[in-house]
Every structure is written in structure tokens, then in C-alpha cells.
Amino acid sequence: MNFHYELRKSSCRRPLKILTQWTLRVLEVRRHELVIGRSPTWAPCHIRYYPAVGRIYIRGPAGQYIGWTDTLAAAIELLAYADTSQVLPGNGLLNGKEPLQ
Known part of the structure; x- marks a missing residue:
């Protein structure tokens, strides 16, 4: 999936514009x-497509796991409504280190 091409498609433009x-x-x-x-x-969040898997992985600003999706429109919507205000044990940091309590 080429994101330059996908962002031009109408299925992604409408939710992204809203x-x-x-x-x-x-x-x-x-x-x-x-x-x-x-x-x-405006902390950076990452949406990455893995060609070998054929799915899209979404990470929050602190590296939190948000989820996997099949389409870019679903990934944008999932990222918009995800709660990334705190790092929970269920969606912890990528390196496995938890913040001090």
C-alpha cells in the first residue's frame, strides 16, 4: 500500500477531512x-503498513499499541478516537519499560 496514492482516494479523503x-x-x-x-x-503517532502481513499497525505518541486494521480509513478513525492520554499496562510502551508510579 502506497500512502501517497491511498490519501488521494475518496474513501480516505472524507474521514481525514472531517x-x-x-x-x-x-x-x-x-x-x-x-x-x-x-x-x-500534536505529538506524532505512526500508522505503518506491513506488506508481508497485509495489515496496518497503529501506534500512539508514546509508542502505545492502538491496534491493527485492514484499511487506511479505519486506521485514521481508530487513531482519532483512541485514548492515548496515559500509558496503561495493556497498551504499554514498545520497549517494555513501564513508567514509574
């Missing part, structure tokens, strides 16, 4: 990775 006005901003577009900032801090 959500970018309030909560999301596209910061960087690469072939297999999309970096999106979330309000209010």
Missing part, C-alpha cells in the same frame, strides 16, 4: 508509513 479540522494533522507521508499529529499537543 477529522483533520479538529483532532488530526498529517505531519509526514512516506511509502509505508504515515506520521499523524493528534491534538492538543
Whole structure:
């Protein structure tokens, strides 16, 4: 999946247009990775496509696991409504280290 091409398709343009006005901003577009900032801090979140798996992986600003999806429109919607305000044990950091309590 080429994100440059996918962002031009109408199935992704409509949810991105609705959500970018309030909560999301596209910061960087690469072939297999999309970096999106979330309000209010505009911290970078990553949407990455894995060609071998054929699915899209979504990470929060602190590296939290948000989920896997099949389409870019679903990934944008899942990222917009995900709670990334705190790092929970269920969606912990990628390196396995938890913050001090």
C-alpha cells in the first residue's frame, strides 16, 4: 500500500477531512508509513503498513499499541478516537519499560 496514492482516494479523503479540522494533522507521508499529529499537543503517532502481513499497525505518541486494521480509513478513525492520554499496562510502551508510579 502506497500512502501517497491511498490519501488521494475518496474513501480516505472524507474521514481525514472531517477529522483533520479538529483532532488530526498529517505531519509526514512516506511509502509505508504515515506520521499523524493528534491534538492538543500534536505529538506524532505512526500508522505503518506491513506488506508481508497485509495489515496496518497503529501506534500512539508514546509508542502505545492502538491496534491493527485492514484499511487506511479505519486506521485514521481508530487513531482519532483512541485514548492515548496515559500509558496503561495493556497498551504499554514498545520497549517494555513501564513508567514509574
